[in-house]
Amino acid sequence: MIELGIEEKTYTLNLGPQHPSTHGVLRVLLEMEGEYITKAEPVIGYGHRGHEHMAENRNYHQFLPNMARVDYLHALAYNQGYCMAVEKLLGITVPERAEYLRVILSEFNRISSHLVWIGAYLLDLGAFTPILYCFDDRENLLDLLDRITGSRLTYCFYRFGGVPLDLDDEFIAGARAFIKRLRTRFKDYNNLVTKNVIFINRTKGVGLISQEQCLKYGLTGPMVRGSGIPYDIRKSEPYSAYPAFDFEIPIGDKGDIMDRYLVRLREMEQSLRIIEQALDKLPNGPIMAEKVPKRVKPAEGEVYQAVETARGEFGCYIVSQGDVKPYRIKLRVPSFGNLSILPELAVDTLVADLVAILGSVDVVIPEIDR
Amino acid sequence: MELLAQFLGTDVGRLIVGLIGVMALVAVNALFLIWMERKVSAHMQLRLGPMEVGSHGFIQTVCDALKLMGKELITPEEVDRPVYLLAPIVVFLPVFLVFLVVPFSRSIIIKDMNVGLLLILAFSTMAVLAILMAGWSSNNKYSVLGAIRSVAQNVAYEIPLLITVMSIILMVGSFRLTDIVAAQSSYWFVLTQPLAFILYIVCATAETNRNPFDLPEAESELVAGFHTEYSGMRFAMFFLAEYTNMFIVSAVASVLFLGGWHGPFLPGVIWFLLKVYAVIFLMMWFRWTFPRVRFDQLISFAWKILIPLSFANLLITALVLKLR
Secondary structure (H helix, E strand, O other): OOOOOOOOOOEEEEEOOOOOOOOOOOEEEEEEEOOEEEEEEEEOOOOOOOHHHHHOOOOHHHHOOHHHHHOOOOHHHHHHHHHHHHHHHHOOOOOHHHHHHHHHHHHHHHHHHHHHHHHHHHHHOOOOOHHHHHHHHHHHHHHHHHHHHOOOOOOOOOEOOEOOOOOOHHHHHHHHHHHHHHHHHHHHHHHHHHOOHHHHHHHOOOOOOOHHHHHHHOOOOHHHHHOOOOOOHHHHOOOOOHHHOOOOOOOOOOOOHHHHHHHHHHHHHHHHHHHHHHHHHOOOOOOEOOOOOOOOOOOOEEEEEEEEEOOEEEEEEEEEOOOOOOOEEEEEOHHHHHHOOHHHHHOOOEHHHHHHHHHHHOOOHHHHHO | OHHHHHHHHOHHHHHHHHHHHHHHHHHHHHHHHHHHHHHHHHHHOOOOOOOOOOHHHOOHHHHHHHHHHHOOOOOOOOOOHHHHHHHHHHHHHHHHHHHHHOOOOOOOOOOOOOOHHHHHHHHHHHHHHHHHHHHHHOOOHHHHHHHHHHHHHHHHHHHHHHHHHHHHHHHHOOOOHHHHHHOOOOOOHHHHOHHHHHHHHHHHHHHOOOOOOOHHHOHHHHOOHHHOOOOHHHHHHHHHHHHHHHHHHHHHHHHHOOOOOOOOOOOHHHHHHHHHHHHHHHHHHHHOOOOOOOHHHHHHHHHHHHHHHHHHHHHHHHHHHHHO
């Protein structure tokens, strides 16, 4: 209670860990003056499961399913990053067809991740309907991925040296139908959301990130591309079959929330382009490398392999000491870096803006906590 | 029997019967509106909505209400008890009183007052008081923020609402709702006052705290706003009041702009209810389509756009009436 005669200017508001718009168990301690925020401090660690420590206690194969639990929205990219790092360590070359399959599935997974983001983000802004349209599209996608990978969310599909199952005709037909369907749906999204005056007012000029800030905080993914830096691992450090495809890196110009939203929207279109090309050019051949050792026991050494997930750069750093278990695995996750800019962006904004900015970062909390 | 008929003929008798009728109407209407909202939202979102209980889930809300009645009423320890307990009642009382003057048809009106419109506007403002009481007494920061927002919002939107309504009053020359409806026997005022209608709908949406102006209970920002700490039937009272308020502002819209009970073929009361529910549907449509505006944008929209526009509308109306 405030005593009479004593003027208390600021108060503390505890946003989370149980709060509708923290997307999981993030807690943000806010120091407020009225509705304006003077200080924001994210408190993380509520979802800590110790994945990195787990890696030290099991062999390489056993750790593979863990990767999907780090970022549940773009699990296949994590799968890919880890598999590629181990392959690098073992010196295995993955056959071309397997690389194509990996690209197709990872890009589909990227689209599903972005669809969740758009829906959930608009929910943060108070629009209740778009999420169901996004989830309707995503449902089609999940059915498709379910058909080949056998799971809908926490995929564990790639293996060291390739993929275990080949695509069938039904999947290819379904994929083409989905590409067609999603392209027509973008028109609906633009009409319902992008051109909405309230949405524009909520997002234009809010949460501005300059290019210097991007570099200072080590941001990656749509956060950095929204500010106009075309940094995408798929282009800057090409991996897998990406060099074979023709696609663009969408970038924004101002670095506000609107730019980040548009970048993600255009990225989905680019992903569709990549998938289409991959389906057209799909080479024949094996889907699994020959001579993959049953018991993975790499020689001493260390590798780093980065992939572009829906949220940014995921890097997998493995140190091997010639044992069946890795000596150390360090996961460089994009959400952690991306969230670190929140305290700077949040100062002097309204609570509503904080929710909008936090949403635009597209954090996956288990990824931060690991 | 004769005595009863005599009693019903008097003002007091009419009032008592009317109040009982209103209570029934409020309860049934709220249950229906909640069901309607769930169905409207479901169909807008490619869903079916409640389907299990009754045909197309028609008695789902009755079950929900029964469940809420059976729930424990939790009173958090730190609340300001008297105010906390009073707020759900205060939010509901004015809602009842307003129904006294609503003309459902030429003859179905409990009390035809010459200040009917003023009474409605005055009492519907009292809801703010209840929200402030609820928010402040809950002793929860989210609740207080919701309450503060609500007061600022309602003060800002009351002004253009009143000024907009004034232009209709100028045209009719009476605050009596039956007079206003009677003046629209040849054409509806929405045709001559389209701007006023739009302004009224915007202000009414803000008054009832509906999306895109649902800041006092903005879920993604303030959890549940002013009623975060309420549970069970006390929460249901706020819920009921919200839906009844929707009915009232839509009824006023129907009286002021859509010709009230006027309409061909069907009886007046049916026409009146049809128009009311059409306006309610429009408000539901807003809710399930638009994102939420930001608080500062909301306030500046009221002061910088709505108030000048409503004044301009009033002036033009006055000029036209004078010159005619």
